[in-house]
Amino acid sequence: MQHLLPLDNLVAALSRLPGIGRRTAERMAMALVQDGRGLMRILANALLEADEGITCCERCGSITLSGINPCDLCIKPRRDAHILCVVESPGDIMKIEQSGGFQGRYHALMGKLSPMHGTSATDLRVDKLLHRLVDEGIEEVLIALGTDVESDATASYLKEVLAPREVKISRIAFGLPAGSAIEYSDASTLARAISGRQEI
């Protein structure tokens, strides 16, 4: 069978999505072609509207409507302007907002230190973070990164860079997740929960 260029291009574009391999992309493309309800056009329009309608906040990096930049999170006076939560990506900001556990402002690094993926300190938005400390009179930086090796390295690097500044540095707690039991916890989670024990 001849190769159909538009189909090949669609498969190639779909397989650039995270977690989508070539076989899955082919299956998606076939479903799109066979779909009788115009899904191909609906998805294309949703992409174009998202491309035009949303962007990353120039200040904190969170996702915002193109017309609202800096974003609501940065300008709302109700939020505590003295504490800055540093995260890896805009998605993390959404997750933390959904948790309702933080009322300060955010700063997305847009990555983490990773020699494997070629991400070095200059690729992260650290300069911007240092400027914000001064400009906004930040008193505490809360590092909200995960527990993998790259996140730990990034947290250590931030601690080093921030040390000379007059700012309190904290990191979110690691321990047993909500609803879990000692019995089902892995060794490294337990070790971190014990080393991070708190007086009650």
Place this chain on the structure above:
Amino acid sequence: MQHLLPLDNLVAALSRLPGIGRRTAERMAMALVQDGRGLMRILANALLEADEGITCCERCGSITLSGINPCDLCIKPRRDAHILCVVESPGDIMKIEQSGGFQGRYHALMGKLSPMHGTSATDLRVDKLLHRLVDEGIEEVLIALGTDVESDATASYLKEVLAPREVKISRIAFGLPAGSAIEYSDASTLARAISGRQEI
């Protein structure tokens, strides 16, 4: 955090893809927003080009360029015009073509009988199939459907409909897949391989 309509719409459209749940769609949408290489627009353009550039052949149902309808498979004189391979979907035609095991023409039903999904005989392209038998002087109909209950029901239905016609009806063989051993075969594959045994 405020809900961003363009982002919500994108997640909704992505989660209509096969095998993509809400969480995966959210992860994809975030990756698209954060992608710095214009993937959002690349994917949108690939979708629009596919939407305009490819279609299903009006005769056999296979995927073809919009300008080539009926498709190459239907019009190539090298192909055996007397045997028609009936499949469920255009994707199946591609798979069989890749196998190189068939040189006749195709007919995609665009589905299979499924009371669960509300697909009845009138939803399939059976009328068109019957017309083709006469118009094209078909001598053999090869039913290339799978081994699930719905495919079996569809094959039985086709056999019944085609019985009054002067046409040979065959179905692809079921048995051990290439490279497998008796030891690793399941009971129903073995049973079908034995009942479908061939003299050598």
